[in-house]
Amino acid sequence: MHDLMAITLERLDGASVDDRAALAALIGDARVVFEGRVLLEEGSRPHVSMILLKGFVARASILNEGGRQISGLNVPGDFVDLHSLLLKKMDHSLVALTDVVVAAVSHADLRRICEARPQLMRALWRETVIDGAINREWLLALGRRPAAERLAHLFCELYVRLKAVGLAGDYRFDLPLTQSDAADMVGISTVHVNRSLKTLRQEGLLEWKGGEAMIHDWRNLARIAQFDPTYLQARLTTSWA
Amino acid sequence: MHDLMAITLERLDGASVDDRAALAALIGDARVVFEGRVLLEEGSRPHVSMILLKGFVARASILNEGGRQISGLNVPGDFVDLHSLLLKKMDHSLVALTDVVVAAVSHADLRRICEARPQLMRALWRETVIDGAINREWLLALGRRPAAERLAHLFCELYVRLKAVGLAGDYRFDLPLTQSDAADMVGISTVHVNRSLKTLRQEGLLEWKGGEAMIHDWRNLARIAQFDPTYLQARLTTSWA
DNA sequence: CGTGGAGTTGAGTTTGGTCAATATGCGTGG
DNA sequence: CCACGCATATTGACCAAACTCAACTCCACG
Numbered sequence: 001m002h003d004l005m006a007i008t009l010e011r012l013d014g015a016s017v018d019d020r021a022a023l024a025a026l027i028g029d030a031r032v033v034f035e036g037r038v039l040l041e042e043g044s045r046p047h048v049s050m051i052l053l054k055g056f057v058a059r060a061s062i063l064n065e066g067g068r069q070i071s072g073l074n075v076p077g078d079f080v081d082l083h084s085l086l087l088k089k090m091d092h093s094l095v096a097l098t099d100v101v102v103a104a105v106s107h108a109d110l111r112r113i114c115e116a117r118p119q120l121m122r123a124l125w126r127e128t129v130i131d132g133a134i135n136r137e138w139l140l141a142l143g144r145r146p147a148a149e150r151l152a153h154l155f156c157e158l159y160v161r162l163k164a165v166g167l168a169g170d171y172r173f174d175l176p177l178t179q180s181d182a183a184d185m186v187g188i189s190t191v192h193v194n195r196s197l198k199t200l201r202q203e204g205l206l207e208w209k210g211g212e213a214m215i216h217d218w219r220n221l222a223r224i225a226q227f228d229p230t231y232l233q234a235r236l237t238t239s240w241a
Numbered sequence: 242m243h244d245l246m247a248i249t250l251e252r253l254d255g256a257s258v259d260d261r262a263a264l265a266a267l268i269g270d271a272r273v274v275f276e277g278r279v280l281l282e283e284g285s286r287p288h289v290s291m292i293l294l295k296g297f298v299a300r301a302s303i304l305n306e307g308g309r310q311i312s313g314l315n316v317p318g319d320f321v322d323l324h325s326l327l328l329k330k331m332d333h334s335l336v337a338l339t340d341v342v343v344a345a346v347s348h349a350d351l352r353r354i355c356e357a358r359p360q361l362m363r364a365l366w367r368e369t370v371i372d373g374a375i376n377r378e379w380l381l382a383l384g385r386r387p388a389a390e391r392l393a394h395l396f397c398e399l400y401v402r403l404k405a406v407g408l409a410g411d412y413r414f415d416l417p418l419t420q421s422d423a424a425d426m427v428g429i430s431t432v433h434v435n436r437s438l439k440t441l442r443q444e445g446l447l448e449w450k451g452g453e454a455m456i457h458d459w460r461n462l463a464r465i466a467q468f469d470p471t472y473l474q475a476r477l478t479t480s481w482a
Numbered sequence: 483c484g485t486g487g488a489g490t491t492g493a494g495t496t497t498g499g500t501c502a503a504t505a506t507g508c509g510t511g512g
Numbered sequence: 513c514c515a516c517g518c519a520t521a522t523t524g525a526c527c528a529a530a531c532t533c534a535a536c537t538c539c540a541c542g
């Protein structure tokens with residue numbers, strides 16, 4: 001878990017060792033939030049941002065009719081709500097999909113350090129821009145891909161993202177979420193998630209049970225999902241200068 | 242059109258008069274791009290960002306099977322691809338949906354000015370974060386709203402955004418796009434756009450013909466779309482400090 | 483054991499997609 | 513000014529994907 005803090009800082013591309021150390025000094029104590037709890041309520045005006053050290057956090061919006069759409073998923077190593085530094089009022093909620101460990105950084109501190117360290121500010125900016133790229137990819141999936149392919153794409157993305165923080169490997173990773181969570185991410189019904197997963201399973205592409213995902217046939221899974229990790233690798237490879 | 246440049250600078254919240262002037266000095270000559278042309282190709286590595294002064298630009302991704310999804314729409318007054326400053330490689334294309342006028346700012350200049358003027362950098366960061374908020378709202382629509390409501394939401398959003406830059410008023414605005422463009426924004430087929438528009442028209446909510454949109458019943462349109470402009474007004478009202 | 487939450491499955495319905503025909507509107511060349 | 517041709521809009525008939533409702537299974541946990 002301490003590793004994860006290091007990884008989070010590590011990938012702040014373009015920030016100096018000094019910058020990272022300064023930011024690290026601002027990070028508060030880790031806090032546990034239990035599954036199902038809301039970290040930040042829609043409409044609230046947070047004064048801290050958080051680094052996710054363990055578990056999964058979703059940005060969720062509730063529709064009037066009771067439906068829920070998850071517009072983003074954070075994995076350990078992510079800054080979960082950097083954008084709230086710039087946008088005062090939350091336009092969605094942050095929900096713990098599993099038991100979760102987060103460490104807070106106050107906005108006041110962030111503002112100070114950003115003004116003093118442009119390289120660091122730019123690195124944080126970049127994090128939010130990458131979130132945006134992931135978002136666009138989800139949008140693309142929701143708009144133009146059938147259910148099974150959306151799920152396939154989600155598993156591809158999660159594998160790459162989790163692998164990048166050492167939480168996946170050998171084509172497997174822990175994913176202790178429900179099918180209903182997945183449904184709210186890919187914009188289909190729970191029942192249809194179930195059926196689509198069955199298809200993927202029968203095609204020998206992947207399995208997801210007992211909270212663990214196993215990708216049996218990466219090549220074909222990525223193919224049907226038209227998964228191109230460019231939008232994610234940005235997080236690992238691109239540099240400013 | 243000169244107004245629009247001013248508006249673009251104006252809404253850089255938190256930037257000083259000095260900051261704005263410095264940025265203004267970096268803006269290159271306006272350039273016309275004709276309808277259908279690609280401003281930035283997916284996979285390219287742009288070295289400029291652009292301010293949109295006239296017309297509509299879409300961020301579009303093409304699927305293997307020939308489908309297209311528009312993951313964002315820019316209106317006059319928008320910075321169209323600020324994020325490319327942080328992410329070297331375009332993961333989607335920028336397409337002119339109408340004849341368009343843009344003014345470029347080089348990334349090199351932007352980087353320089355950002356390092357020198359943290360307030361300005363933060364304001365630009367904020368622009369990209371607002372783009373992200375709009376994106377989430379679209380995601381929500383694609384995931385959980387039926388076709389007619391998606392369109393209703395799109396019209397509500399466009400009205401508010403265009404009004405903010407003086408290009409709408411009295412519940413009407415120019416929208417010289419095709420139904421096919423709309424289809425690619427809301428993730429349904431062209432035919433279904435047509436049918437859904439018919440429904441909205443018959444319910445007396447709006448009309449869209451001859452390139453002009455007229456909202457006849459804002460209250461009910463916003464109601465069925467569950468349109469809450471908070472995510473947009475951020476662009477006008479929130480401040481940093 | 484029994485209870486509750488999640489997963490699975492079937493039956494029937496709804497929404498939206500596809501294909502194809504027709505209509506409308508506008509710009510160009512005669 | 514008119515006829516033609518192209519692009520867009522509109523409509524109908526049919527099809528497919530996904531949804532809803534409801535039953536039933538499978539576990540984990542007390």
